[in-house]
Amino acid sequence: MATNVIMPQMGESVAEGTVTKWLKKIGERVERDEPLFEISTDKVDAEIPSPAAGVLAQILVKESETVAVNTVVAVINGEGAAVVPPQAKAETVSSPSVPPPAPPAAAAAPPVAAGSVAPPTPPGEVRSSPLVRRIAEEYGVDLAQVHGTGLGGRVSKKDILDYVEQQSGAGQGAAAASQPSAQAAPPIQAPGPTPAPVAPQMVFTGPTQVVPMTPMRQKIAEHMVTSKRTSAHVYTVYEIEMTRVVEMRERHKNEFERRNALKLSYTPFFVRAAVEAIKQVPIINSSVDGTNIIYKRDVNVGIAVALESGLIVPVIKRADEKNFLGIARAVHDLAERARTKRLSVDDVQGGTFTITNPGSFGGLFGLPIINQPQVAILGVGAIEKRPVVRDDAIAIRSMVYLSLSYDHRVVDGAVAEQFLTKVKKNLESWDEPVL
Amino acid sequence: MPTLTYLDAIRQGIWEEMERDPSVFLLGEDIGAFGGAFKVTAGMLEKFGEDRVIDTPISESAIVGAAVGAALMGMRPVVEMQFMDFIACGFDQIVNMAAKIHYRWGPAVPIVIRGPSGAGVHGGPFHSQSNEMWFVHTPGLKVVMPATAYDAKGLIKAAIRDENPVIFYEHKFLYRRIKEEIPSEDYVVPLGKAAVRREGRDITVITYGAMVWTALEAAQELEKEGISLEVVDLRSLLPYDEELVLASVRKCSKVILLHEDTRTGGMAGELAALIAEKAFDDLDGPLLRVTAPDTPVPFSPPLEEYFLPTAQKVIGAARKLAAY
Numbered sequence: 001m002a003t004n005v006i007m008p009q010m011g012e013s014v015a016e017g018t019v020t021k022w023l024k025k026i027g028e029r030v031e032r033d034e035p036l037f038e039i040s041t042d043k044v045d046a047e048i049p050s051p052a053a054g055v056l057a058q059i060l061v062k063e064s065e066t067v068a069v070n071t072v073v074a075v076i077n078g079e080g081a082a083v084v085p086p087q088a089k090a091e092t093v094s095s096p097s098v099p100p101p102a103p104p105a106a107a108a109a110p111p112v113a114a115g116s117v118a119p120p121t122p123p124g125e126v127r128s129s130p131l132v133r134r135i136a137e138e139y140g141v142d143l144a145q146v147h148g149t150g151l152g153g154r155v156s157k158k159d160i161l162d163y164v165e166q167q168s169g170a171g172q173g174a175a176a177a178s179q180p181s182a183q184a185a186p187p188i189q190a191p192g193p194t195p196a197p198v199a200p201q202m203v204f205t206g207p208t209q210v211v212p213m214t215p216m217r218q219k220i221a222e223h224m225v226t227s228k229r230t231s232a233h234v235y236t237v238y239e240i241e242m243t244r245v246v247e248m249r250e251r252h253k254n255e256f257e258r259r260n261a262l263k264l265s266y267t268p269f270f271v272r273a274a275v276e277a278i279k280q281v282p283i284i285n286s287s288v289d290g291t292n293i294i295y296k297r298d299v300n301v302g303i304a305v306a307l308e309s310g311l312i313v314p315v316i317k318r319a320d321e322k323n324f325l326g327i328a329r330a331v332h333d334l335a336e337r338a339r340t341k342r343l344s345v346d347d348v349q350g351g352t353f354t355i356t357n358p359g360s361f362g363g364l365f366g367l368p369i370i371n372q373p374q375v376a377i378l379g380v381g382a383i384e385k386r387p388v389v390r391d392d393a394i395a396i397r398s399m400v401y402l403s404l405s406y407d408h409r410v411v412d413g414a415v416a417e418q419f420l421t422k423v424k425k426n427l428e429s430w431d432e433p434v435l
Numbered sequence: 436m437p438t439l440t441y442l443d444a445i446r447q448g449i450w451e452e453m454e455r456d457p458s459v460f461l462l463g464e465d466i467g468a469f470g471g472a473f474k475v476t477a478g479m480l481e482k483f484g485e486d487r488v489i490d491t492p493i494s495e496s497a498i499v500g501a502a503v504g505a506a507l508m509g510m511r512p513v514v515e516m517q518f519m520d521f522i523a524c525g526f527d528q529i530v531n532m533a534a535k536i537h538y539r540w541g542p543a544v545p546i547v548i549r550g551p552s553g554a555g556v557h558g559g560p561f562h563s564q565s566n567e568m569w570f571v572h573t574p575g576l577k578v579v580m581p582a583t584a585y586d587a588k589g590l591i592k593a594a595i596r597d598e599n600p601v602i603f604y605e606h607k608f609l610y611r612r613i614k615e616e617i618p619s620e621d622y623v624v625p626l627g628k629a630a631v632r633r634e635g636r637d638i639t640v641i642t643y644g645a646m647v648w649t650a651l652e653a654a655q656e657l658e659k660e661g662i663s664l665e666v667v668d669l670r671s672l673l674p675y676d677e678e679l680v681l682a683s684v685r686k687c688s689k690v691i692l693l694h695e696d697t698r699t700g701g702m703a704g705e706l707a708a709l710i711a712e713k714a715f716d717d718l719d720g721p722l723l724r725v726t727a728p729d730t731p732v733p734f735s736p737p738l739e740e741y742f743l744p745t746a747q748k749v750i751g752a753a754r755k756l757a758a759y
Contacts, residue, residue: 131688131719151759157688157719 001127001152003052005074007067010041010345017041018066018215019073024056030076037073038341040215044312044348047341054078066215127154139164216310227372231407235367238420242383242398244430245269252434260325264434267303268328270355270380270402272432275299275319275327277422278353283411284419285352287373293410302351302371303331305338306361312338313371315351324434355380365401375410378423379403439617442610444584445549446475448591449513451621453483456511459595460487462498463515472517473551473610495525499548503532506544511595516550519604520564533600534575543598549591551607552580553645553695554727554743558607559734565644565696565727570602571673571705577626578673580604582647584615586670589624597626606645613648629676631683635665638753639683641706642693643669646744650693653749662757672702680706681714688719689756693744698726720759723752 007017021038024030036050054076061073126143128136132155136143139160146163148155213221249264256264278285278299286295299320302313314334319327337343353374358366359382366379381401388397402423406416439447453459460483461476467490470477480488491498495516502512516522522529525548533544554563570578577599581587587605594601632647633654640650647668654664667683669675684690690710692703703724710722725744733739 129719130716134716154759
């Protein structure tokens with residue numbers, strides 16, 4: 001049986017997706033649920049598992065082509081399958097420079113003529129049963145000519161016995177012509193060429209290379225510009241002493257990993273410190289809707305994760321209800337799934353506050369852009385030992401810069417300072433057990 | 436011909452064999468003065484005396500051991516398990532002694548171990564089991580389970596006359612529910628032979644014990660829908676009637692394997708393997724099992740009802756298979 005592979009709908013509001021990579025070649029075998037191709041949508045990048053086991057017979061949507069959800073993108077031939085061309089409506093909805101998919105040549109089942117000498121379909125390609133195949137062999141019946149009434153068009157014992165009886169009764173080969181299943185489906189009409197939109201002519205001197213943005217890149221670009229246009233960004237930076245947290249992490253990291261099979265990173269410390277501060281300064285966890293301020297009861301903390309090809313922000317849901325270990329586990333799980341492209345749409349939705357970590361690449365601090373429709377984003381710089389003044393002496397301490405970008409439409413400077421002061425206090429006088 | 440219940444048919448079979456052969460005697464808990472928990476041996480003490488109807492201590496191991504010894508000395512003991520659930524206490528004597536003595540030393544062990552099994556009477560997990568597969572998996576034994584009164588009498592007589600140890604499962608749900616006219620003259624139902632209870636065309640249901648009636652009920656219902664079930668009653672589980680099973684499979688090409696026993700490692704799995712090995716080219720659909728789930732038998736009546744295969748469950752499987 002041939003199985004059509006469709007572009008899945010990755011979330012309610014997602015209307016289209018781009019095939020970014022085929023993981024199997026035509027003619028290659030694929031198991032059910034084995035990753036078949038990678039897609040990129042507005043929301044997530046994901047690996048799509050094969051809906052059936054069999055051989056990848058056709059690829060109808062090429063890499064980097066964008067099609068509407070539910071478009072047939074490939075055909076898998078299972079065992080005992082007849083090749084049926086899918087009723088594909090594979091119209092490309094973007095990338096007009098990419099040629100539309102060619103009609104799958106030679107995909108149509110050969111038309112069966114009455115009493116013709118058309119080569120019989122190998123019995124393996126029609127769904128039947130051991131018994132039916134045996135009967136077909138005994139009577140010399142081409143199973144492709146038998147109308148199957150069983151599950152999924154399977155040719156049952158009754159079907160083939162009826163057929164044999166009909167054949168012997170109606171004379172040689174006369175009945176075969178009327179078998180509706182033998183009709184070849186019409187070939188797919190290739191959509192005509194679409195005129196390319198007129199793009200502004202850019203002037204460069206010197207050699208260039210033009211690389212189309214990935215869908216993720218396009219979305220990031222769009223979101224960033226929208227955010228800058230939407231929110232009145234203001235920034236504040238705090239220097240925070242991390243000695244206590246660093247010591248705590250050093251002291252407990254081995255035991256923590258042994259107990260939880262989880263590396264003890266700094267991220268959960270920052271998440272916990274921020275969540276506790278948000279509980280006291282709830283405006284940080286709000287959004288703007290026209291002239292209303294919407295306070296969110298759940299604190300869902302997005303964690304920016306850098307990927308090779310871009311950036312994604314999976315969300316720790318109800319971070320306010322999780323203890324340290326719960327946060328640590330959620331951070332690890334989301335980051336891991338982000339990197340292996342196994343995030344679901346739900347994983348990247350519903351954030352109420354975001355933490356980003358330019359420090360992991362060495363940045364002293366960053367001034368991040370707010371992740372809409374949120375009103376604040378915390379940037380975590382690199383933790384470094386620095387000379388600082390303590391009791392009029394120069395001391396060596398582990399220090400970090402935390403930056404807060406906030407939306408001045410609803411968060412005033414004093415409130416932002418209040419928030420960061422609490423974060424600072426939570427980190428400098430850390431008292432939550434990590435084990 | 437007199438009409439007898441399933442229970443009375445067994446009683447009459449034992450009675451006749453005791454009259455016919457003085458080496459036949461009975462052992463069991465409360466089988467004498469009390470006549471047995473289900474009254475299968477009622478009146479036998481009075482008729483045959485306490486040398487041949489022996490009330491034993493409550494020790495299945497000792498009862499079976501004594502029977503094995505007696506059999507080796509030329510007797511034909513018929514042992515009653517008050518419930519077949521309790522047979523586990525005599526397990527070693529059955530599987531390591533009775534089943535293997537002939538293989539190791541040559542002498543025959545003509546014993547019958549019989550008793551009530553099966554659910555449907557709200558007996559709970561210790562009084563409702565279908566544990567026949569413990570013994571079907573033991574070479575050297577024979578295992579029998581009649582579904583009708585005629586067979587119950589014919590099979591108990593055949594079991595008593597057989598030279599091998601026979602585990603004889605009586606279904607307690609059928610004891611007084613099944614009535615049948617039984618011939619007055621002596622007859623036996625041969626061990627190892629199945630029977631077609633109902634001829635059909637589309638799907639064969641292979642089953643045994645009380646489920647034969649469940650299958651027949653389903654068949655009657657499905658007839659209205661134009662689905663024709665054939666019902667095969669195995670009667671003997673070890674050895675089972677391979678020939679008849681395969682013939683029925685070849686005729687209908689679709690198969691439901693039905694039993695009251697739990698699913699995993701049940702008779703249905705054994706038959707499925709046989710059919711796949713020997714009749715693969717005759718199959719026109721998947722082999723479907725309708726069995727109890729893999730749990731103890733629940734005491735709660737609604738749960739027990741859920742646990743047991745019913746005609747409705749057979750009908751569901753048959754519809755699925757018919758549409759396949």
